[in-house]
Amino acid sequence: MKYFKNFYVLSAILFAMTLVSCESEDPVMENDEEVITDVTLRFTELDNSGATIGDPFEFVASDPQGIELGSPTIETVNLTKGKSYRMEILLYNSIADEDITEEVQEESDEHQFYFLGSAFIGSPVLTYTYDDPSGELIGLRGNVVVSQSTGLNNANMRIILRHDLDKSFPGADNPNFQNFVAAGGETDLDITFPLVLN
Amino acid sequence: MGAISAFGQKCDFSIRGKILHQENNDPIVGAYIWVVESATGAVSNENGNFEVKNLCAGNYTLTIQYLGHKEIKDSISLNSNNFNKTYRLEEESMELGGVEIHGHKLAVQTTTSVSALYGEALLEARGESLGESLKRISGVTTFSTGNSISKPVIHGMHSNRIMILNNGIRLEGQQWGAEHAPEIDPFVADEITVIKGAETVRYGPEAMGGVILVNPAPLPTKKDPKTNLYLTGGTNGRMGNISVSHANGSNKIKGLGYQVQASAKRAGNIQSPDYYQGNTGLSELNFSGSLGYSSSKLGIEGYYSYFNTTLGILRDSHTGNLDDLISIIENGRPFSDPGFTYDIVNPKQVVSHHLGKVKSHYHLSDTWKLNFQYGFQANNRQEFDKRRGDLNDRASLDLQLFTNTLDLYLDHNLKNEWSGSFGINAIQQANSNIPGTGVTPLIPNYDMLNLGLYAIEKYSKGPLEIEGGFRYDTRSVNTARFVGSELQEADLRYNNFSAFIGGLYQINPKITFNSNLGTAWRPPNVNELFSEGLHHGAAAVEIGDADLNSENSVKWVNELEYDGGRTHLEITAYANHISDYIYLSPTGETYVSLRGTFNVYEYLQANAFFYGFDFSGSYVFTERISAYAKGSIIRAKNTEEDNYFPFIPSDRMDWGLAYQFGSLSNSKTNKLTISNLLVARQKREPDFDLAPAPPAYAIFNIAYQKQIAIGEDKLNLGIQVQNLFNASYKEYMNRFRYFTDDMGRNILLKINYQF
Numbered sequence: 001m002k003y004f005k006n007f008y009v010l011s012a013i014l015f016a017m018t019l020v021s022c023e024s025e026d027p028v029m030e031n032d033e034e035v036i037t038d039v040t041l042r043f044t045e046l047d048n049s050g051a052t053i054g055d056p057f058e059f060v061a062s063d064p065q066g067i068e069l070g071s072p073t074i075e076t077v078n079l080t081k082g083k084s085y086r087m088e089i090l091l092y093n094s095i096a097d098e099d100i101t102e103e104v105q106e107e108s109d110e111h112q113f114y115f116l117g118s119a120f121i122g123s124p125v126l127t128y129t130y131d132d133p134s135g136e137l138i139g140l141r142g143n144v145v146v147s148q149s150t151g152l153n154n155a156n157m158r159i160i161l162r163h164d165l166d167k168s169f170p171g172a173d174n175p176n177f178q179n180f181v182a183a184g185g186e187t188d189l190d191i192t193f194p195l196v197l198n
Numbered sequence: 199m200g201a202i203s204a205f206g207q208k209c210d211f212s213i214r215g216k217i218l219h220q221e222n223n224d225p226i227v228g229a230y231i232w233v234v235e236s237a238t239g240a241v242s243n244e245n246g247n248f249e250v251k252n253l254c255a256g257n258y259t260l261t262i263q264y265l266g267h268k269e270i271k272d273s274i275s276l277n278s279n280n281f282n283k284t285y286r287l288e289e290e291s292m293e294l295g296g297v298e299i300h301g302h303k304l305a306v307q308t309t310t311s312v313s314a315l316y317g318e319a320l321l322e323a324r325g326e327s328l329g330e331s332l333k334r335i336s337g338v339t340t341f342s343t344g345n346s347i348s349k350p351v352i353h354g355m356h357s358n359r360i361m362i363l364n365n366g367i368r369l370e371g372q373q374w375g376a377e378h379a380p381e382i383d384p385f386v387a388d389e390i391t392v393i394k395g396a397e398t399v400r401y402g403p404e405a406m407g408g409v410i411l412v413n414p415a416p417l418p419t420k421k422d423p424k425t426n427l428y429l430t431g432g433t434n435g436r437m438g439n440i441s442v443s444h445a446n447g448s449n450k451i452k453g454l455g456y457q458v459q460a461s462a463k464r465a466g467n468i469q470s471p472d473y474y475q476g477n478t479g480l481s482e483l484n485f486s487g488s489l490g491y492s493s494s495k496l497g498i499e500g501y502y503s504y505f506n507t508t509l510g511i512l513r514d515s516h517t518g519n520l521d522d523l524i525s526i527i528e529n530g531r532p533f534s535d536p537g538f539t540y541d542i543v544n545p546k547q548v549v550s551h552h553l554g555k556v557k558s559h560y561h562l563s564d565t566w567k568l569n570f571q572y573g574f575q576a577n578n579r580q581e582f583d584k585r586r587g588d589l590n591d592r593a594s595l596d597l598q599l600f601t602n603t604l605d606l607y608l609d610h611n612l613k614n615e616w617s618g619s620f621g622i623n624a625i626q627q628a629n630s631n632i633p634g635t636g637v638t639p640l641i642p643n644y645d646m647l648n649l650g651l652y653a654i655e656k657y658s659k660g661p662l663e664i665e666g667g668f669r670y671d672t673r674s675v676n677t678a679r680f681v682g683s684e685l686q687e688a689d690l691r692y693n694n695f696s697a698f699i700g701g702l703y704q705i706n707p708k709i710t711f712n713s714n715l716g717t718a719w720r721p722p723n724v725n726e727l728f729s730e731g732l733h734h735g736a737a738a739v740e741i742g743d744a745d746l747n748s749e750n751s752v753k754w755v756n757e758l759e760y761d762g763g764r765t766h767l768e769i770t771a772y773a774n775h776i777s778d779y780i781y782l783s784p785t786g787e788t789y790v791s792l793r794g795t796f797n798v799y800e801y802l803q804a805n806a807f808f809y810g811f812d813f814s815g816s817y818v819f820t821e822r823i824s825a826y827a828k829g830s831i832i833r834a835k836n837t838e839e840d841n842y843f844p845f846i847p848s849d850r851m852d853w854g855l856a857y858q859f860g861s862l863s864n865s866k867t868n869k870l871t872i873s874n875l876l877v878a879r880q881k882r883e884p885d886f887d888l889a890p891a892p893p894a895y896a897i898f899n900i901a902y903q904k905q906i907a908i909g910e911d912k913l914n915l916g917i918q919v920q921n922l923f924n925a926s927y928k929e930y931m932n933r934f935r936y937f938t939d940d941m942g943r944n945i946l947l948k949i950n951y952q953f
Contacts, residue, residue, distance in 0.1 A: 022600045024643040025630035029680040033636030034585055034594075036792055063792045071790045096636070103587045163518070164584050166534065181525040184534040186584065187518030190794035 031096040035066035040090040082148035113139025117158030161189035209254035220288040229264040282660035309700040310395030310714035311757040325430030336828035337812030339847040343377040355407025367573035370601035381551035383484035385441040388415035396716035396753035399669040406718040417455035417490040418447035434944035437465035466540040470939040473535040477510040498558040505551040510542040519794025523737040571605040596632040618655035642679030661704035668697040692721040722746040751776040767815040779806035804838040827853035848880035892928035916948035
């Protein structure tokens with residue numbers, strides 16, 4: 001039986017050599033590039049002719065951890081009854097320091113914002129119209145008219161960003177399209193901003 | 199003879215025995231046993247057993263002969279009716295001219311319940327994935343993700359709880375994922391065998407539920423060119439599949455042989471009865487080759503296989519958040535119906551798998567054989583999600599897994615009743631996330647080393663075989679990953695002892711009973727330990743637990759087989775107790791992010807008890823008409839919480855009638871089979887599921903198989919209609935039941951030409 005032992009020893013050495021040559025790589029830090037950590041609503045008041053007046057003001061929803069941990073911080077939006085605003089949406093990834101607004105703009109055929117919640121649905125206090133500079137329906141820029149006559153002082157603005165949807169689906173051109181899931185695609189953002197009307 | 203009778207003794211003794219191959223312990227059918235003194239004889243049966251009856255007490259000379267094997271002469275003394283002896287026949291050495299040399303075939307060495315798919319049944323399964331093919335064996339179902347990804351399930355266990363051996367090497371891919379199909383081309387197989395017992399001792403950790411052996415035909419050892427061409431087409435998904443294999447040997451160098459094989463597959467969007475499933479195409483390209491040499495003492499074989507697939511994932515199954523998921527579940531079908539296309543877009547998987555192995559054995563003596571096997575595997579898995587901009591072209595999961603396996607074992611087939619094997623087994627693995635995904639890796643990089651030592655011994659005497667074995671394993675796992683900017687490292691170690699005992703008894707020539715009791719273990723997988731992140735398909739955040747223990751199981755399998763001419767019946771019953779069974783459980787909590795809400799799942803452990811039975815039987819009514827039925831029942835319970843685990847197959851049965859045109863005696867197939875699959879609703883549902891279990895369903899299938907001889911060549915023609923009535927149904931074991939109906943009618947044409 002002696003030569004069995006030699007055989008085993010030899011094989012063990014051979015095997016040990018292959019082990020050395022096959023090790024896992026050192027891990028590398030990976031930035032979550034897909035995540036949107038900061039969503040900013042930038043409002044600028046519009047006059048009757050549609051020209052902007054005054055300084056823009058912003059409300060931010062942020063979640064620096066991305067999806068993993070914690071609840072997002074969402075500021076309360078304050079608007080004035082009877083006024084019209086330009087609303088721009090700015091998207092940012094603070095983990096990878098990337099401007100997502102641009103990326104969405106570049107893929108305008110695959111992205112669209114929808115505006116739901118009690119502010120836009122039912123007896124709406126806000127009326128939204130797409131006003132993207134390119135003329136496409138994206139929602140990165142739009143006009144919001146605050147109702148003059150409403151008795152309500154509070155509402156919710158639910159803002160949804162859909163990705164990879166069928167933009168020509170019947171009804172998909174409506175910014176308040178409640179059945180947006182039927183147009184296919186998936187949700188990239190779903191944020192509800194509290195709204196206070198003055 | 200007269201002289202012996204003259205003693206006036208009782209002459210109703212028998213000589214019983216068993217004839218086995220020295221090489222692989224397979225029973226030899228048709229060996230001729232001659233008792234010189236009495237001038238009477240017998241022929242060994244299917245199990246290698248024989249009996250020479252009506253002998254008086256006395257001394258006899260036995261000669262045992264079988265073509266191509268060395269004759270055995272044995273002098274025995276018969277003085278009771280208990281005589282029973284095992285003989286092992288050795289093949290004649292190849293130096294003898296004109297003797298056919300068999301490849302050194304490795305038979306499945308187990309006393310536990312075994313079922314195999316080969317010959318005609320395998321021919322009918324050609325063109326299907328490994329998981330789909332194996333559904334033809336009772337007790338085997340699939341856990342699938344849509345219609346192109348299916349994982350075999352044996353007695354309710356799948357993924358890392360069963361083992362797949364590709365030509366003797368344990369397949370090491372990323373089997374932890376529910377949507378990770380085995381990286382194997384079923385066309386490499388000449389025979390696919392399922393062992394339903396716990397076989398950790400023989401094959402190493404994780405073989406808890408069973409083992410699947412995908413074995414190519416033995417290599418030729420002399421010049422005998424054989425080519426096999428398979429062409430398969432299916433209407434659903436407009437699938438096309440081609441496979442060619444060629445094998446030959448050499449006359450110049452005796453014992454040298456080779457085999458090469460390649461296959462390609464392409465399919466587009468699958469059609470459910472009312473709509474097309476968007477982005478469900480696939481393309482596959484596979485290749486394998488082997489070269490071997492065998493002489494009387496030495497056998498050596500090299501094998502390489504390459505598997506490469508691109509799989510589309512149903513677009514609507516990738517949901518952005520819980521609301522999306524709920525919407526599509528309520529809808530019961532995908533929102534989109536893009537019609538037919540072969541194009542595959544994101545989400546998709548691109549998987550490649552290389553396997554190379556060298557195997558050798560050397561006969562140290564007539565009875566001892568030394569075996570060496572080394573395997574190398576490289577698995578690359580890329581999963582693409584629908585993402586923004588140039589990220590869309592980058593995989594969001596990109597894993598490279600290298601595995602080295604080494605087996606050294608010593609077999610003995612002694613001249614008496616004993617045979618067995620002692621061995622060492624080493625598995626070394628390195629898993630790396632390829633940087634640049636732009637996503638925190640779901641599982642860490644890791645290095646794993648597993649060393650095992652085992653011994654198995656078998657006693658075969660006449661109708662009885664008893665087998666036992668034990669094994670000791672030690673495994674170390676070192677992991678490292680960055681979560682954000684924080685480096686997380688872990689060093690883990692697992693040790694385990696496992697053992698089994700089993701037996702097989704041929705009660706009479708028609709009835710065989712076998713029983714096997716075995717322990718098995720499985721260390722927790724890295725995903726169970728360290729998962730942390732979003733699982734797109736389930737809109738869920740899955741969280742691992744680094745403190746999980748190994749799972750330990752005890753499985754008891756019993757099988758009764760009856761073979762009575764017209765009737766064939768097999769019943770397998772089993773019970774499997776698993777302590778510390780690892781499962782994914784909803785926490786009831788949700789994560790809220792800017793993207794929406796997600797369910798949170800965590801990995802937990804609890805004691806589990808699985809039991810059930812499988813049956814398969816056939817009956818020949820007349821020369822033309824026969825019938826078959828097979829089915830399985832599984833019960834699986836969390837015995838601590840007293841509730842049910844998710845994704846356990848529901849009760850099912852498949853039965854059919856076959857009509858043979860022309861007489862059976864001309865041995866050429868010309869057969870029409872009508873079959874019906876009945877699947878019950880899974881009433882034993884877990885406490886939490888995204889959607890209730892789908893209703894019961896019934897599917898009808900028709901198959902026609904004909905063999906035509908063209909000179910020396912053979913042409914096999916098959917026409918199959920699956921889901922004949924285009925029924926809309928959802929299978930509980932398909933994870934996409936949340937999103938879509940299963941596949942509608944599919945008409946397949948299968949052509950095989952052997953020349």
